Amino acid sequence: MANFVSPGVYVIEKDMSDYSTSINPSVVGVVGFADQGPTNNATLITSQEQLVQTFGNPVEDIPGQGLEGSLEMLETTNSLYFVRAAGSGAKEASATVQLGGCPSFLVSAVNGGVTLDDAVTGSSIYISLQVAIDGVNLFNTPKQFDIPSGTVAGTGSNNAQGAALKKIIGGSLDGANVGAYFNATSLNSGYITAGFAGSSVVLTASAWSDPDRTAPWQILQPIGASGEVQGSGATVSVTGVSILQTGTSSLAYSVQSLYPGRGYNEGSKSDGTTSGYSAQVLRTGGENVNFQISKDGAATESFKISLLASGAFAEDVINTGSTDLKSQYIKGYFVAEDADVGVTALTDFISTLNTSFTANEFDGTPSGGALIPVNPRFVKPIEGTYALAGGTNGTQDDTAVIGNVAEKTGIYALDDDTLNISLGIVPGNNDQNVQNNLITLAENTQGFLAVVSPPEGLNTVQQAIDWTNGQSDERTGAITSNYAAIYWPWVQTYDTFAARDRYYDPAIYAVRQMAYTDEVGDPWFAPAGVVRGRLTKPTNVEVSVNQGDRDSMYSGGNVVNPIVNFPQNGIIIFGQRTAQRTPTALDRVNVRRLMIQVRKILLASTRRFVFEPNDSTTWEKITNVVNPMLDDIRRRRGLVDFKVVCDETTNTAVRVDRNELWCKVLMKPTKTAEIIVFELNLTNQAASLTGTNT
Numbered sequence: 001m002a003n004f005v006s007p008g009v010y011v012i013e014k015d016m017s018d019y020s021t022s023i024n025p026s027v028v029g030v031v032g033f034a035d036q037g038p039t040n041n042a043t044l045i046t047s048q049e050q051l052v053q054t055f056g057n058p059v060e061d062i063p064g065q066g067l068e069g070s071l072e073m074l075e076t077t078n079s080l081y082f083v084r085a086a087g088s089g090a091k092e093a094s095a096t097v098q099l100g101g102c103p104s105f106l107v108s109a110v111n112g113g114v115t116l117d118d119a120v121t122g123s124s125i126y127i128s129l130q131v132a133i134d135g136v137n138l139f140n141t142p143k144q145f146d147i148p149s150g151t152v153a154g155t156g157s158n159n160a161q162g163a164a165l166k167k168i169i170g171g172s173l174d175g176a177n178v179g180a181y182f183n184a185t186s187l188n189s190g191y192i193t194a195g196f197a198g199s200s201v202v203l204t205a206s207a208w209s210d211p212d213r214t215a216p217w218q219i220l221q222p223i224g225a226s227g228e229v230q231g232s233g234a235t236v237s238v239t240g241v242s243i244l245q246t247g248t249s250s251l252a253y254s255v256q257s258l259y260p261g262r263g264y265n266e267g268s269k270s271d272g273t274t275s276g277y278s279a280q281v282l283r284t285g286g287e288n289v290n291f292q293i294s295k296d297g298a299a300t301e302s303f304k305i306s307l308l309a310s311g312a313f314a315e316d317v318i319n320t321g322s323t324d325l326k327s328q329y330i331k332g333y334f335v336a337e338d339a340d341v342g343v344t345a346l347t348d349f350i351s352t353l354n355t356s357f358t359a360n361e362f363d364g365t366p367s368g369g370a371l372i373p374v375n376p377r378f379v380k381p382i383e384g385t386y387a388l389a390g391g392t393n394g395t396q397d398d399t400a401v402i403g404n405v406a407e408k409t410g411i412y413a414l415d416d417d418t419l420n421i422s423l424g425i426v427p428g429n430n431d432q433n434v435q436n437n438l439i440t441l442a443e444n445t446q447g448f449l450a451v452v453s454p455p456e457g458l459n460t461v462q463q464a465i466d467w468t469n470g471q472s473d474e475r476t477g478a479i480t481s482n483y484a485a486i487y488w489p490w491v492q493t494y495d496t497f498a499a500r501d502r503y504y505d506p507a508i509y510a511v512r513q514m515a516y517t518d519e520v521g522d523p524w525f526a527p528a529g530v531v532r533g534r535l536t537k538p539t540n541v542e543v544s545v546n547q548g549d550r551d552s553m554y555s556g557g558n559v560v561n562p563i564v565n566f567p568q569n570g571i572i573i574f575g576q577r578t579a580q581r582t583p584t585a586l587d588r589v590n591v592r593r594l595m596i597q598v599r600k601i602l603l604a605s606t607r608r609f610v611f612e613p614n615d616s617t618t619w620e621k622i623t624n625v626v627n628p629m630l631d632d633i634r635r636r637r638g639l640v641d642f643k644v645v646c647d648e649t650t651n652t653a654v655r656v657d658r659n660e661l662w663c664k665v666l667m668k669p670t671k672t673a674e675i676i677v678f679e680l681n682l683t684n685q686a687a688s689l690t691g692t693n694t
Contacts, residue, residue, distance in 0.1 A: 020605040020629035025523040025597050026077040026515040029414040029421035032066015033396045035263025039086035040409035046078045056263040063396045065428030069508035077515035083413040087400030090260035093391030097253040100197030100382040101241035130204040131177045131194045197380040201240040254335045255279045266387035278387045288312050307379050398431045411437050424448045427505045430455035432475045442483040450484045453507040461549040464488045465558050482580035485589050487561045491538035506563050509535050524594035524638035526576045526672040533573035541565045591669045614661050619646040640668040
């Protein structure tokens, strides 16, 4: 409380508008396998398109039905977390993009001691240039290059590749095909280079006299593969370099899929279309190239990259890992002999290149000059398409799905309160160890309902009951938990990716209808029956169950929720039991989901009161938050009645001394009408029915 000591008007603002927060009850956590995408990480998916874009298409030989199930559930929810399970041996797909040198000429003054420094301002070098790739001429015309006067500021020394390449796109030469560079400090030498790299590129040039001078002094000298000057003449031709070497190691740029998986490997589908990913270096002159990523044969990303620190350096433009992503699909590394050279800065990379590229800079006499590194290679990625290959999924077994508690992999990636998962499922996986771990996690976190099913291929109701009760070869322990619900039989659905009918895990459609129930009602409504349990997409059930079968599945301690194909009503989920065997309110799915929702709202809405004074004022504030929330649920048919007690009766002196604040909430959950009975009474003609109600 503020203390006022001088006269004046003061305004104090107090916020007493506490209310309960809203929690999405339809967030689904799915664990399964895929051919691509991040592994062992709960990735938020909000649409079917995003699921396929991130994790690829479902394929029948992928174990389980994680992707198929997610696609179905995303029809009724837009909040799904997919955990791609990955075991040992998973490997990224990769491609090696060759780095090459552009064919280059050294331009030097060697006639009578006349140097380019002696050239008058505005004089020019006249050169006839030709650039050909694979024998096809791209450029063939005389060009004029104006000689700079004095020092060219800001371009650096002649052994700085960055300064050189910044000049090849300047002047009056054609920057898309050829360019030129002159020493920024002494102007007595320079280079002319093609705008493309590789051994398929040939640069040919002829030079003649400056018409303003009486004696020819321009001499063109090709640079050899090792950087040495190779002769001189008025007309020369030189070929580019396809494989860069530093000492005995070749340098390249390794492109890898962002995550491991066979789905990144480029290949051909049966219909002749392309699948997978490739990197393409497009033909571009100058110091940059267009680096394009294609998915399934169509361009999906494009980057302007360079081997220079000019705002487009490859490792600045394309990510080298899976954080701070600039590309959704790839990462790239400079490598020497398939080992990452650890190049993280331009200076390191240039230093690596300088170890072998040298040229003789003439200083006015044919035999003079010192051998210094001048980087005439003008290094660039070589044009072409580089298909990604070699990606593998690793071991796709139950161990990978279960994951590791400490590392939060597999199922345990769902153990995160920030995800707000209310429904958990491992579609198509009926291994008892996988299901038991999922159910145990649901019980420990008290945050979601685990939805499971018996395996495909059971022929009778008794087999399904035996499996659920732990009396089969596949399952040796019964499922007993009100944080689990079991559905059977499997349902037949048309798979648009496989273009045929397949049987789908019934747990998929159980979760789908729970999300649908949240959409048209509330989580405390039963996700079953004709109104909310009707399945519109499946066309049949694996096993038909009659009234006697349903009685056996749903009573006598059995807890299997049947899916029934009614002749006129269609395929309907016709049960909503949890796997709790003891008869209490929590043996029903709608009540368990109600309690999960209430718990989450209470935690989110009352966390603000932690560390507040433990007195009647705080007790009243908590009551004022909880009462309206529960009354809202009552009005929406989730509760018949409730009472909140948070006073001195719940907060005894002992509890207050332990710094504990207790609030007791009593609730009467609304039960569902699962059994509707019509009592038909026949009377004789003399009986009076007026006022009769028994």
